Amino acid sequence: MEDLKNVYISPLPDSPYVKPFRFNYTQNGKEKTWDLLEVHDSVAIVVFNVSRKVMIFVKQFRPAIYYNCISPEDRKKTTIDTTKYPASLGLALEMCAGIIDKNKTVEEIAKEEVLEECGYDVPLSKLHRITSYRSGVGVQGALQTFFYCEVTDDMKTEKGGGVDDELIEVIEKTIPEIEEMVNSPGPITSPPSCLFALMWFLHYKADKFRK
Amino acid sequence: MEDLKNVYISPLPDSPYVKPFRFNYTQNGKEKTWDLLEVHDSVAIVVFNVSRKVMIFVKQFRPAIYYNCISPEDRKKTTIDTTKYPASLGLALEMCAGIIDKNKTVEEIAKEEVLEECGYDVPLSKLHRITSYRSGVGVQGALQTFFYCEVTDDMKTEKGGGVDDELIEVIEKTIPEIEEMVNSPGPITSPPSCLFALMWFLHYKADKFRK
Numbered sequence: 001m002e003d004l005k006n007v008y009i010s011p012l013p014d015s016p017y018v019k020p021f022r023f024n025y026t027q028n029g030k031e032k033t034w035d036l037l038e039v040h041d042s043v044a045i046v047v048f049n050v051s052r053k054v055m056i057f058v059k060q061f062r063p064a065i066y067y068n069c070i071s072p073e074d075r076k077k078t079t080i081d082t083t084k085y086p087a088s089l090g091l092a093l094e095m096c097a098g099i100i101d102k103n104k105t106v107e108e109i110a111k112e113e114v115l116e117e118c119g120y121d122v123p124l125s126k127l128h129r130i131t132s133y134r135s136g137v138g139v140q141g142a143l144q145t146f147f148y149c150e151v152t153d154d155m156k157t158e159k160g161g162g163v164d165d166e167l168i169e170v171i172e173k174t175i176p177e178i179e180e181m182v183n184s185p186g187p188i189t190s191p192p193s194c195l196f197a198l199m200w201f202l203h204y205k206a207d208k209f210r211k
Numbered sequence: 212m213e214d215l216k217n218v219y220i221s222p223l224p225d226s227p228y229v230k231p232f233r234f235n236y237t238q239n240g241k242e243k244t245w246d247l248l249e250v251h252d253s254v255a256i257v258v259f260n261v262s263r264k265v266m267i268f269v270k271q272f273r274p275a276i277y278y279n280c281i282s283p284e285d286r287k288k289t290t291i292d293t294t295k296y297p298a299s300l301g302l303a304l305e306m307c308a309g310i311i312d313k314n315k316t317v318e319e320i321a322k323e324e325v326l327e328e329c330g331y332d333v334p335l336s337k338l339h340r341i342t343s344y345r346s347g348v349g350v351q352g353a354l355q356t357f358f359y360c361e362v363t364d365d366m367k368t369e370k371g372g373g374v375d376d377e378l379i380e381v382i383e384k385t386i387p388e389i390e391e392m393v394n395s396p397g398p399i400t401s402p403p404s405c406l407f408a409l410m411w412f413l414h415y416k417a418d419k420f421r422k
Contacts, residue, residue: 005237012231018246018350020223020231023274026216027298028378034274035229037248037350041279063234063245064352065345068252087238092348132397133406134276136347137303139229139248141275143398165241182411186343187354193403195344199410200393 001061001167004087007080009067020139039140040099043110043147045127046197047096047118051153053209054172055201056118057093057194058160061167065189066090093171093181093190095197097144106145117168119160120151130200135193144193148205175206212272212378215298218291220278231350250351251310254321254358256338257408258307258329262364264420265383266412267329268304268405269371272378276400277301304382304392304401306408308355317356328379330371331362341411346404355404359416386417 012018019038026032047056069089070080098113100106110127114120132145162168173181181188182198223229230249237243258267280300281291309324311317321338325331343356373379384392392399393409 001239003239006242007234007236010233010235012233012246015231015233015246018231018248020226020229022221022223022226023218023278024221025218025274027272028212028214030376031217032376035223035226036275036278037229037231039349061238062345062348062352063236064247064348064350066352067234067247068345068352068354090352092345094348129396131393131395131399133399134273134279134303134402137273137275137305137402138250139275139351141273141277141279141301143279144403145397165243167239182342184342185340186356188342188344191345191348191403192355192407196403196407196410199407199414203410203414 001091001169002087004061004082007082008078009075035139037139039135039142040101041143041145042097042099042135043106043113043145044095044097044193044197045110045114045147045149046201047114047120047149047151048201048205048209049153049172050150050209052172054174055178055198056096056120056151057171057173058096058117059091059093059169059171060162061087061090062092063090065092091189093194095194097193110145110147110149114149114151115158116163117160118170119158120155121157122149122151122155126150146193146197148201175202175209178202178206212302212380213298215272215293218293219289220286246350248350250346250353251312252354252356253308253310253346254317254324254356255306255308255404255408256321256325256358256360257412258325258331258360258362259412259416259420260364260383261361261420263383265385266389266409267307267331267362268382268384269307269328270302270304270380270382271373272298272301273303274301276303302400304405306405308404321356321358321360325360325362326369327374328371329381330369331366332368333360333362333366337361357404357408359412386413386420389413389417
């Protein structure tokens with residue numbers, strides 16, 4: 001996952017992934033604009049292995065995080081020096097998650113992601129829909145539905161790690177390790193949705209798994 | 212804030228706000244691309260009023276959220292029907308926050324935002340830097356630094372509500388109201404950074420303010 005080469009920035013061509021547009025409106029009589037991106041709704045799943053009392057995370061290289069670790073001067077260079085900026089800078093620890101791009105229920109998509117990314121084959125009845133929220137407020141405001149799922153070792157039927165070109169590592173953390181992570185002074189290489197999920201788990205679920 | 216008219220979508224011109232580009236790289240010998248946005252680092256501040264034991268939120272119209280409430284068919288229309296889609300759909304409840312676009316410390320920027328948005332004039336010593344994390348992992352990976360700040364009624368020297376064209380409403384919630392919010396089945400019209408902040412507060416701070 002950390003073998004990174006030939007890193008460079010280029011202009012955005014017509015992209016199927018990032019579709020920017022301008023939103024025009026008049027609020028309280030004043031004409032305004034706001035620039036936005038078209039994004040998919042998504043699911044995120046807190047997967048807790050009750051056999052060994054560990055939280056299941058996915059770790060992967062995220063270009064968006066890696067890019068933001070590069071100084072503004074170095075970003076302008078023809079290629080990025082991967083000795084100065086190793087791939088490890090962009091490795092994010094996240095909850096299992098996926099976008100809703102198929103004609104399936106959010107529960108079915110959550111089930112698929114838990115299998116593909118984490119390797120656990122869970123029945124739909126184990127996926128508890130907790131809430132949903134807006135994944136951002138600035139340029140993307142898609143809905144993310146948040147699930148909680150308790151798994152056991154015998155549900156682990158596959159290796160996980162994603163499909164196709166995905167390079168995903170499955171990581172486990174104990175409850176004290178989760179507490180250490182959220183109490184770190186940072187920078188934590190995780191998004192706020194992961195931190196929300198961890199604090200939600202610590203506050204509402206963790207006590208019953210402590211000795 | 213809810214007077215909304217003349218809503219329509221147009222192509223993105225050369226925008227100072229949304230600067231998309233393509234990130235090219237070779238990982239484990241395989242050439243890949245990822246489409247990204249250039250975004251600013253930011254601060255977010257949990258402001259808790261200890262005089263009246265209420266959390267201070269900011270509420271504002273967010274085009275990104277409003278747009279995502281519109282059906283794919285209706286998005287294609289020349290103008291958006293604001294009778295069918297009232298402005299209230301896009302009103303987000305958030306923590307006080309701001310981008311780092313000035314040559315100031317994160318503490319100074321946090322102090323400015325608390326004054327401009329919430330109306331509290333806080334000394335820098337009251338701003339406790341808790342941690343920092345990546346604001347996203349998909350198209351934007353900027354760093355957000357998270358502060359906790361206890362305020363008293365006598366620090367409220369201004370009305371708040373933002374500067375220039377900002378239309379921001381200051382909202383207060385009691386601890387039981389915060390608990391009700393995070394336990395709602397959703398959709399919660401807030402981003403995960405706000406929910407992380409609320410869970411962090413409930414788990415680590417709220418007890419000392421309960422009767």
